[in-house]
Amino acid sequence: MRYLVRKLGFYLSALWIAITLNFIIPRLMPGNPADTLFASFQGRMSPQQLVALKASLGFTSGNVAQQYVTYLWNIAHLNLGLSYSHFPVPVSTVIADDLPWTLLLVGLSVVISAVLGTLLGIIAAWTHGSKFDSLLPPILLFLLSFPAFWISLFFVYIFGLNLHWFPTAHAYAIDQNISLNWTFIGSVLYHAFLPASVVVIITLGGWVLGMRNNMISTLAEDFITMAQAKGLSEKRVMLMYAARNAILPQVTSFALTLAFIVSGQVLVESVFSYPGVGYDLVQAATLNDYPLLQGLLLIIVVAVLIANFVTDLIYVRLDPRVRQEA
């Protein structure tokens, strides 16, 4: 319990630091947000309107300290300002609309990739030196070395434009309304298939190689030999003695990846015009949409911290050695 409280304290202070950096960094970037917005109205806005606009964006009082207090106050109320690029939609609405799509697309494919990759890694290590084990890593490394955007473009070109097997953009068919029926779910899965495949292909190698290498070094441990000498079944030695120990670093990697799920696979979402937060991130950066950018960074930071906290909890369950330090 004390362990939990201490961890929670650590994560709260980390959150505060992140929020503060999130406040400072966009203000160091070149370009003035209000002017950008002003320019986008192409002179149809009077200077008085510009002042009013700045006021609504929290840029009124030049004093940085006051801005900071307002900023904290707004965050506490989940008031992240208005998006410039989606003006006048609030940032929180933009994120709330797009985050589920990223969680669905990237989340699902990362989970598939991690589970499948870890299993393949276990098998490869257990059959170390076999044909399977000697062929799999080079193939995966080969796939791993392709950039995500290249595979995405390739898939769009072959399976979308040439063969017309899969759609090339969006999360669901335009004639559908968001609802919970099988036609809609089918449409969503159909649209997610290509981008999800890309994410699986480019991330699978890491999981397989990571697990395989951990497991090979675990297999050299005395307790594995001892387990065999004890006359345990192959399956038990493989899973409870070897894999159970080798999986610990994978859990850490998975936590780190969970955080990246929230930022989306920026390139994949861009190529497939998938309406997730990765797509938003690119737009926000190119259009100087500071409030959206800040909102997204905030969400990413919170996700990283939550993911780490959850990993800590899982780790305590999986590794008794960590439990003792608690």
Place this chain on the structure above:
Amino acid sequence: MPALLEVDDLVVDYLTPTGRVRAVDHVSFSIEPGEIIGLAGESGCGKSTTAHAILRILRPPAQISGGRVLFKGRDLVQMDERQLREYRWNHISIVFQSAMNSLNPVLSVGDQFVDMIRAHVHSSKSDARERAMNLLQLVGIDRTRIRSFPHELSGGMRQRVVIAMALALQPEIVVMDEPTTALDVVVQREILQQIEELQQEFKFAVLFITHDLSLLVEFSDRIGVMYAGELVEFAPASRLFREPKHPYTVGLMNSFPPLAGERLTIQGIGGAPPNLANPPSGCRFHPRCSHCTPSNPALYALQTRVKPELQLVGENHTVACHLYGDGRER
């Protein structure tokens, strides 16, 4: 009556990219029921490899290339995986040199007892736990420690746990592969006494492997000395202590200072163990042997060219050395 375990002409090779390395070279010995056999030698002489071969737990690139290991007349080398699983631990168990690493760090002590017991005996989980607690008590560890994880135990306790585990199914033979090497001297002594007491109570045979010959002398019935993959001397412990024959055995004996008595200069053995990928010709010990000099040309030629065979030099005492007997090829 046939021997409990008979190692007959055992050959173990490591298949390395540069060729075969013969780690165990035609080794033969036998173990009688309830007997304590010691196997001594420097690091890399093949003593641990022999022990692992007996349990068939060698890992590639090591493999048994020849010979037989007969347990009550059944050849283990020919057994399939299923038969082996039945034989392991039921009839022969092993205590590894590093108790630190021979327990699975993420499973509790109890779980590691239970899975082993249930792999061999038809029993419920709670019965197996009860049995495990009795075993812990037997080696002087509190019954509640069944819930502990390996990292919560001291080195000595861990080694006791492993010993309790080795005795769980009352095997006929327990292989002890340097069971006290990783422990400090005081704990070493306690553990050895415990092993001795348990051995007297349960009458299991022990194959005790160590580089510490002085320890074996007081502890075991018969001792084999290995050098560079070969058995060079085999004798009853008291005989080996009184009159070691092989110059290598003599060297090992002189490597340990007596605790009481005069100050002595430790002689030890010069040089290093040979490279097994390319062992010396003739007697493998000849480059390090003080009895091997060109001053006696006939003997020198023999020592450097002809491999000595094990020959009887006394009651149950065999030695492979050209200094004894006729030294001629048989």
